[in-house]
Amino acid sequence: MAHRIVVVGAGYSGLRAARRLARSLPEASVTVVNPRAQFVERVRLHQVAAGYRPREYALPDLLRADGAEFVVGTAQTLDPRGRLLGVDTLAEPLPYDTLVYALGSVAQAGPAGAAEHAVTVADPGQARLLRDRVDSLARERGTVAVVGGGLTGIETAAELAESHPELRVRLLSAGEPGSTLSDRGRRHVLATLHRLGVEVCPEAKVVAVYPEGVELAGGARVEAGLTVWASGFGVPDLAQRAGIAVADGGRVAVDSSLRSLSHSDVYAVGDSAAAHGPGGRPMRLSCATALPLGRYAADVIAARLHGRSPRELRFRYLIQCVSLGRRDGLIQFVAGDDSPHEKVVTGSGAAAIKERVVRYAARSATGR
Numbered sequence: 001m002a003h004r005i006v007v008v009g010a011g012y013s014g015l016r017a018a019r020r021l022a023r024s025l026p027e028a029s030v031t032v033v034n035p036r037a038q039f040v041e042r043v044r045l046h047q048v049a050a051g052y053r054p055r056e057y058a059l060p061d062l063l064r065a066d067g068a069e070f071v072v073g074t075a076q077t078l079d080p081r082g083r084l085l086g087v088d089t090l091a092e093p094l095p096y097d098t099l100v101y102a103l104g105s106v107a108q109a110g111p112a113g114a115a116e117h118a119v120t121v122a123d124p125g126q127a128r129l130l131r132d133r134v135d136s137l138a139r140e141r142g143t144v145a146v147v148g149g150g151l152t153g154i155e156t157a158a159e160l161a162e163s164h165p166e167l168r169v170r171l172l173s174a175g176e177p178g179s180t181l182s183d184r185g186r187r188h189v190l191a192t193l194h195r196l197g198v199e200v201c202p203e204a205k206v207v208a209v210y211p212e213g214v215e216l217a218g219g220a221r222v223e224a225g226l227t228v229w230a231s232g233f234g235v236p237d238l239a240q241r242a243g244i245a246v247a248d249g250g251r252v253a254v255d256s257s258l259r260s261l262s263h264s265d266v267y268a269v270g271d272s273a274a275a276h277g278p279g280g281r282p283m284r285l286s287c288a289t290a291l292p293l294g295r296y297a298a299d300v301i302a303a304r305l306h307g308r309s310p311r312e313l314r315f316r317y318l319i320q321c322v323s324l325g326r327r328d329g330l331i332q333f334v335a336g337d338d339s340p341h342e343k344v345v346t347g348s349g350a351a352a353i354k355e356r357v358v359r360y361a362a363r364s365a366t367g368r
């Protein structure tokens with residue numbers, strides 16, 4: 001019987017891995033499971049919230065072209081002893097010999113009231129909901145509070161302020177926004193947010209969310225007709241529930257070949273892998289990580305099935321790309337371990353570079 005490889009999750013890392021596996025192992029069967037039949041360019045979801053219509057990529061067609069099968073469905077259970085993946089749309093669990101775990105990440109849970117009253121930009125359904133609510137709020141000249149001073153919060157606040165100038169946009173950050181950037185990078189981000197009319201509130205730790213705004217540590221209230229929760233990412237708990245060894249808040253603990261530390265027939269890639277990069281630092285949740293990891297896991301699996309030792313992962317970060325609306329941005333140069341240099345590119349040149357990088361990422365995943 002052909003070796004059965006199941007890839008669960010068809011984002012940047014899973015799709016990259018699946019297509020490469022199908023091409024390099026024509027003798028194996030490769031099946032991909034994903035809740036939607038479309039590939040989602042997740043790095044554009046803040047743009048979707050601002051009204052952008054993303055390009056459609058049909059997963060069944062993409063995968064068929066490389067010789068892989070596609071199942072639309074959500075994996076709900078995983079039995080690593082029996083090597084069975086339970087999928088909500090299948091009557092019988094899906095058996096595998098090798099599993100590639102590529103579930104990505106989800107919005108980090110917020111404080112009291114966040115689940116009921118805040119929206120996120122972490123998945124396409126939420127991004128579309130945010131788009132609809134922002135449109136009606138803008139007509140009333142209302143206020144939106146974006147919670148989270150990391151890159152996702154910054155990109156979202158800038159995008160909403162530029163696309164809806166009649167909206168009042170507040171960015172609430174527990175510390176200084178953009179704290180992972182260099183001083184020059186951070187100065188440019190703050191100047192651009194100011195130019196776009198975003199009210200930046202540093203040292204504003206949100207402890208509760210209400211329909212009409214948020215409460216800060218210390219008791220002050222900030223009014224907002226809509227709250228966007230963008231304060232970081234967690235991961236789905238499928239692996240943890242299945243008894244697979246996890247680290248870093250539920251990410252699959254892997255060795256340097258991305259193989260699970262507890263189950264040798266499971267590999268993890270992308271945001272849901274607790275992988276370590278140069279200098280032993282946890283890898284950034286990003287396409288810059290997800291795509292090379294997807295490709296590398298495919299090569300490791302193919303090498304082992306062919307009886308060869310896999311090559312080592314050679315990996316260095318080069319830049320971080322931040323969009324600040326459609327006409328401005330920041331390219332932050334970084335050392336191989338992702339720590340920032342002072343060198344940056346800003347303005348429309350940076351926006352153009354970021355757009356090229358985003359297109360390249362989609363092309364690397366989809367092949368289109």
Ligand SMILES: Cc1cc2nc3c(=O)[nH]c(=O)nc-3n(C[C@H](O)[C@H](O)[C@H](O)COP(=O)(O)OP(=O)(O)OC[C@H]3O[C@@H](n4cnc5c(N)ncnc54)[C@H](O)[C@@H]3O)c2cc1C
Nearest residue numbers: 009011012013042043074075103104270271285286287290
């Ligand atoms: C608004 C926003 C902006 C971002 N901007 C950038 C940026 O500028 N640069 C950058 O590098 N990164 C950016 N990121 C982060 C980047 O999107 C992620 O790091 C990247 O998508 C990770 O790829 P992945 O393959 O691990 O996961 P994903 O691309 O999230 O794919 C995971 C897939 O698994 C599927 N899945 C989940 N659960 C199940 C299940 N139970 N069963 C089956 N399938 C499942 C999901 O539906 C999805 O299709 C941004 C993220 C967001 C939300």
